[in-house]
Amino acid sequence: MTAVTAPLDVDALRADFPILGRTVRDGKRLVYLDSGATAQHPNQVLDAEAAFLREHNAAVHRGAHQLAEEATDAYEDARARVAAFVGVSPDEVVFTKNATEGINLVAYAMGNAAAVSSSEPEAARFALGPGDEIVVTEMEHHANLVPWQQLAQRTGATLRWFGVTDDGRLDLSDVDSVITARTKVVAFTHQSNVLGTVNPVAPLVDRAHAVGALVVLDACQSVPHSAVDFAALGVDFAVFSSHKMLGPYGLGLLYGRRELLAAMPPFLTGGSMIETVRMEGSTFAAPPQRFEAGTPMTSQAVGLGAAVDYLTVVGMDRIAAHEHTLTVAALDGLAEIPGIRVIGPTDGVSRGGAVSFVVDGVHPHDAGQVLDDQGIAVRVGHHCAWPLHRRLGVPASVRASFYLYNDLADVDAFLAGVRETKRFFGVA
Amino acid sequence: MTAVTAPLDVDALRADFPILGRTVRDGKRLVYLDSGATAQHPNQVLDAEAAFLREHNAAVHRGAHQLAEEATDAYEDARARVAAFVGVSPDEVVFTKNATEGINLVAYAMGNAAAVSSSEPEAARFALGPGDEIVVTEMEHHANLVPWQQLAQRTGATLRWFGVTDDGRLDLSDVDSVITARTKVVAFTHQSNVLGTVNPVAPLVDRAHAVGALVVLDACQSVPHSAVDFAALGVDFAVFSSHKMLGPYGLGLLYGRRELLAAMPPFLTGGSMIETVRMEGSTFAAPPQRFEAGTPMTSQAVGLGAAVDYLTVVGMDRIAAHEHTLTVAALDGLAEIPGIRVIGPTDGVSRGGAVSFVVDGVHPHDAGQVLDDQGIAVRVGHHCAWPLHRRLGVPASVRASFYLYNDLADVDAFLAGVRETKRFFGVA
């Protein structure tokens, strides 16, 4: 494959995103640097979803009439496109409501496995209890931490974690003592939503598999921003969210290796996920249907299919290169401003486009307010990674995050905004 | 209140639903009689959602910038409108992905309560175990049956149920022996998605509350079609789905009485539902946030807000009256065709607009195919109510279901289609 790294034509792309043309706070140009929280949507995605609803809408997998056929085709076709986008098979992709549900699904299914493993020996590999361990990291988003805390609490298993170094990398020096024969599952983020850090997947997968543990990858911040192939990474499960990759809200994705999904007990139960139902008890359908109870996010899947097409046409490698340029420019610019402390790697190595920092003497909330006043939308707070902030000794931080529709003018506006913040609060 | 029962101007309404203008199967007019599965969407709803995404989109409850403020306002404003629509307070309404998740939420939270009830005495009222009983009915949708079967299996509680009479009514003759001091929860449907039967809520609520049991109402088929007030009904929890009431997919609603939500342990965990998070453990936010983990269905909520406005302007009483007219016409028409057996009440008393039936000598799947060939979209199968079909001695049925955009011409087309079905398969 030849690397197509012709730079993005950001002006042309921006025309697809109507919201980027609006102004905020008394006529200021909107500088949207909060894509790490949620991305904006191109017309192509909005139009695809609306066209589906205006022309082909019906309940999928349930009806035998023409609209139902068309809707089912559109829904399953979207699944196939999303699966191809991350290098896996359609029957290994489960639609959830967000990435958070995907992680909860695996955690609850593991909890349920304990309840059924006597009657279903296949489920036993997911069951866990006292003496078993769950491994996470200190840089996880709450979505990939709290469900595991809860699973540990419900089952009596123990939660353990990898620490974070001062410069915001995973501390893997003790990998063999953290992941042991007692470990049943290792859950970690591919790319930190705060630090930007891209974590090495291979050593964790290798060690986890060596001890027979399952690997759950939180790919919320990697899949939207770079080419990711779950099969090549060798993870067992992975989650990501439609709304962070130009697609609709209300849709998350769970990848699970075919044989694992086939053996795993269900989580949410109800219509469309059953095989037979009697008052006395029920049996369940094959995956992915087994994990999609109730009426699915039909039009949202269609929208995400369009988002995946859009990203593919632009090119994930080009998007990653573009964001790299913006990230390095932001990091270099911040380094020149005194009194700024960047949380996370300060160079562009193994790092994505989330740039978090604190301004000496200015609370992040106040800094965010001054930026907002200039039309610059950043996120302030702990970004759902409170333990990470505690570890790094800050209560909160300001985060700028980039996407394909940002350009160097946005970076410049951001840096000017940071300088204005210092001026406004009179800090040196 | 004076009853405003001026008939609906269906032609005018239909103009709002672009899909109703299309043709199917080689130019046949679409006669959409599958709203019981999912409703179609008026332009007002599609436009409201798209306008939000084109103008105000950002992550809610997380950002401090202007877009985030606007998005949060839109989201919470939608919650308030939906709450008002069903007679409850905004903080008693939880957004889920569909009604199925709402029921699972209550069932899993009850299961979780057992795990935490020693440390949180408030949760004890939700906990259940061996000796405790869960009561459902034989006419439930799988969504209001399988989660309770699973809860019983996980906790050791026993599932019991009310039977159904031959004419498709709930058999409440043994109410006092089915709901007893052992009963912890009574879950039943307000309106059957197969039979159309509207169940009496008061006797079940009274008996359940007399023994200290919680009441969960499946309002999926009532809220879209009539004026429903959960507070007046006195139920403890209720669920319904956006997509069955003109709103977007991927959004369900769970109502819970304030004091119950406040005492109930969480279900899905992750971002936005926490109070504090440490590696060692977490505490949780107040409802409704406690039950909305992860990025919510933001634009879908906005869309549902528009749907609720649309329904309110048309008037729920007028919609109910209109559907009643269509239902009675369909029932009367079917009664004139020999060899048709209607499943459920054959008159219009305490019954909504789902008309299910079998054609002697023609399998429902085949009947549905002939109807589809004439442009008539009905549903065939067990409609996610398999035990009910077994009880009534049929493997499956054909269901026509009506909504505000259907008219008597649709009913006529449907009746003609049923006659054609018999002719095609040569049955008398």
Add this chain to the structure above:
Amino acid sequence: MQLQQMYQEIILDHYKNPHGRGLRDPFDAESFQVNPTCGDEVTLRVRLDGDTVADVSYDGQGCSISQASTSVLTDLVVGRPVVEAFGKFDAFVELMHGRGTVEPDEDVLEDGIAFAGVAKYPARVKCALLGWMAFKDAVAKAGGEQR
């Protein structure tokens, strides 16, 4: 009218007068299959005689498509080598998943070619395959070589 394409006379004949229906002894293996959306079900028994399908018998409830295709199945496979039966299985599955683009071979599928029209209705493909899936499963259980 598209409907006639689907409900070929052959199909309706098999539906009204199914071949090989009713469960028979002796048998080597039995398979129960269900279509979860419509509740259609089939119980199918297979008796093998060495590498040959000696008998197929079945019972169940379902629509014309599922009943007729199981009837056609018995005509096609009983008395044939297992390997040949699976050749027909593959051909039938390919036809059904072809969305109307696959030209069926009458020498292989005989009456089965009547299901070409059904392939245009994705919701009915599962009906047409119900008995065939039971056959595949039962032969596997009976230890028959698939290839």
Add this chain to the structure above:
Amino acid sequence: MQLQQMYQEIILDHYKNPHGRGLRDPFDAESFQVNPTCGDEVTLRVRLDGDTVADVSYDGQGCSISQASTSVLTDLVVGRPVVEAFGKFDAFVELMHGRGTVEPDEDVLEDGIAFAGVAKYPARVKCALLGWMAFKDAVAKAGGEQR
């Protein structure tokens, strides 16, 4: 520039030189409050003397708005009857939820009127109320009558 409306001099002064800061003994009750989105927190102690708020002391971390409003709170309530303190509480909450439409009464809220601009930023209202919620909670714990 809207920003100046929010960050009134009074607010910045209280932020830089907070009144009553630091936890003091003796006290009747303590409340810990946290803003879950930004991690801001306050620990606030109340000492009652009969029906009077004898002392309020606090510690915590947070933005200028949360810190300044807690400082203003101590000025407003210390030495006042509990019932009067709750009158101020109500007035401040009403102001903050008013989205900029409520005209604050300087006689009641004194320096607190400087927060009128904050009320236009819904995301910051929680910041401004953090210490006040801790006060309400602590008084309730101390058995103070709310009304």
